[in-house]
Amino acid sequence: MSTRVDLDRVYKQGSVRWYYQVKGPAPGNPIAYGGVDGVHLKIESISNPIGSINPINVPDPKTAGRYIRIGRSRDAPDYPTASLSILQDRGYFPQQYGTFQRMPVSFYGLAGETKDLSDFVGGWDGYVKILEYGEATEGEEPGSAWDSDDMLEDSMEFTLEAAYNIGQIVMGEEGAATVDADIRDAVWGITEYGTEMVYFLVDGTTLGTPQAPSVVYLKKSGLSWTATEVAITGSDTSDVPSAIALVGDKLIVAYDDGSTGGYFYAQVNSVTGVPGSFTQVAGGFVTSKAPLDIAAKIGREVYFCGEGG
Numbered sequence: 001m002s003t004r005v006d007l008d009r010v011y012k013q014g015s016v017r018w019y020y021q022v023k024g025p026a027p028g029n030p031i032a033y034g035g036v037d038g039v040h041l042k043i044e045s046i047s048n049p050i051g052s053i054n055p056i057n058v059p060d061p062k063t064a065g066r067y068i069r070i071g072r073s074r075d076a077p078d079y080p081t082a083s084l085s086i087l088q089d090r091g092y093f094p095q096q097y098g099t100f101q102r103m104p105v106s107f108y109g110l111a112g113e114t115k116d117l118s119d120f121v122g123g124w125d126g127y128v129k130i131l132e133y134g135e136a137t138e139g140e141e142p143g144s145a146w147d148s149d150d151m152l153e154d155s156m157e158f159t160l161e162a163a164y165n166i167g168q169i170v171m172g173e174e175g176a177a178t179v180d181a182d183i184r185d186a187v188w189g190i191t192e193y194g195t196e197m198v199y200f201l202v203d204g205t206t207l208g209t210p211q212a213p214s215v216v217y218l219k220k221s222g223l224s225w226t227a228t229e230v231a232i233t234g235s236d237t238s239d240v241p242s243a244i245a246l247v248g249d250k251l252i253v254a255y256d257d258g259s260t261g262g263y264f265y266a267q268v269n270s271v272t273g274v275p276g277s278f279t280q281v282a283g284g285f286v287t288s289k290a291p292l293d294i295a296a297k298i299g300r301e302v303y304f305c306g307e308g309g
Helices: none
Strands: 016-022 041-047 053-059 067-074 081-087 105-111 127-140 153-159 162-167 182-188 197-203 214-221 224-231 240-247 250-256 262-268 275-281 291-298 301-306
Touching: 016 041, 041 127, 081 127, 182 240, 197 240, 250 291, 262 291
Parallel strands: 240 291
Antiparallel strands: 016 105, 041 081, 053 067, 081 153, 105 127, 127 153, 127 162, 182 197, 197 214, 214 224, 240 250, 250 262, 262 275, 291 301
C-alpha cells in the first residue's frame, strides 16, 4: 500500500513570495510586496558565479604534444545577475519603464509553508533570498496579438551587487550558568574558529560589590560550550566597559571611567583563540567623550564612537 504524503519535503515555486525595495536597503526606502502594495513581479532565475576553476599545465617532459597538470587556479567571480518577470498593473505608468530602469532595486524572496508570507519580518519559516542593488541592463517589452488576450508581461535583466540567502537562527544548547553581572557586548572569534569561540564583555561594576570588568570567552567542544573568565589587566571598578571588538588578532575593550575613557587590548592566540594579558591605552580621547562603541573595517583601520558623537 502506498503512503500518502501529508507534507511536502521540499520547497516549491508556490512557497516563495517576492518583495522589492527601490534605491536599495535603507530605513527611508519602503519595502513593497509584489502584487499587494507593489507591482506583480517574480524572479525567474538567478546566476551567482563563484569563480571558474582552471588547470595549470606544463609540457610533459616525456611526450611531445602532451601536458601534465601541476596545479589549478580560480578566476575571480563575475557579478551575479537575475532575470525578472513583471506585469503591467493598471492604474499607473508601468514601473519597469521608469523607476526600475533609473534606480537600483533590491529584491527579497521569502520562502515558507506554514506562516503568513505577507509578514516580511516574521512570516517566513524557511529562508530569505536577498538580491542587493540590482541595476537594469536589458529589457524586453511585450507586443500585442491578433487573437489572444494574455496578460502583458515584461522581462528585465539585472546585474546585482550581491546575491545570498539567510536562514532562521536556531538556538542550540541553553546556558545553564547564572549570569550575575551585565553583559555589555559580544563578538565572534576570527574566521578560523568563528563558530567555536565567542567573547563576552562583562560589567562587574554593576554588582552589589563592584568588581572590575572582565572578558568571558566560550569555547565549543563537541556539543557543549566551556566558559572561562579572563581578567582585564589594569582595570578597576571605575572603568565601565562599553564595547568589545576583534580587530585582526587583537581583542579590544573600550571603557568609560567618567573622564576621557580609553581601551584595553590583548593578543589572541591564533591557534586556540584564547586572549593573553591586556594592555591599557588611556590617551587619544576627549574629556567627557569616552568611547561607546568600536567598528573595524580592516585590521589596520579602527573607528571609535565617542559619547556625544
